[in-house]
Amino acid sequence: MDSSLLYLYFCSMFGYRLTTSLLLVILTMASCQNSSHDSKKIQLTVSIIPQKYLVGFITDGKCDVQAMLPVGSNHETYEPAPRDMEKISTSKMYLALGALDFEITWLDRFKSSNPDMLIVNTSKGIEMLSGQCSGHADENGHKSHGIDPHIWLSPSCMKIQATNICNSLCGIDTTNALIYKDRLNKFNLLADSVDREIRKRLTGFEGKPILIFHPALAYFCRDYNLEQISIEQEGKEPSPLYLTELVTVAKQKGIKSIFISKEFDTRNAEAIAKEINAKVVVFDPMAENWPENMILLAELIAAN
């Protein structure tokens, strides 16, 4: 129960305002019971919400897992706020996705703000695709690293990350190693069943072109034999010339929808949708319930 609700509850029970000291006792008790920040547990930080799901699955309540990116923020443009940096100060390990632009800029700074924190690259061993995600230049003027980071939208990539996560956890917490290994096996079974459900829904759609605002589905399209056509060019709004080309391609291929990630501006997508008489389909690549979200994505692709 929320502390303020608890306060109101006690007020109504006793019919008067509680003395400050009694209230403090109650609030302290409530915060001890409800805190997700159990200081006895190992604190772990990940970059994005779907990774929080994965690490939460493997740790099964043995660790506290927090995501750097707050809900609703865009991974292309994200910069850690001071309150996000506080998460680093209590973390024993940072499980990086391994290819997000902000990680490349910030991981060294995370390390210097908490030198004891281990930093793990969970994408080790994944066959990464090239791609321009944000196209942002860093402070030295270097362009984006050219690696597509959207590996979490692929069950096969998530399985590799799960193994990396399990190995890192066993390294810092041998007491619970058997639990982590057992959970890894369970996750692999879950990812396989998600993969089967996706394939079921996409049967008959092999080679289907998917017009998408921000190219988040390269790994998904690779795994399930679909064709991703990006509206963004190297992380930037499309040029008028490219837009004209896209309209032609979309008409040729009979494309009836434009996919767009929830946290992106839909104006451009809507303008193109109008041109080709298509509808805009919004999906959320950052949803916390990863298995459900992946199957929903397959359903959206099959239906649109």
Ligand SMILES: [Zn+2]
């Ligand atoms: Zn992206």
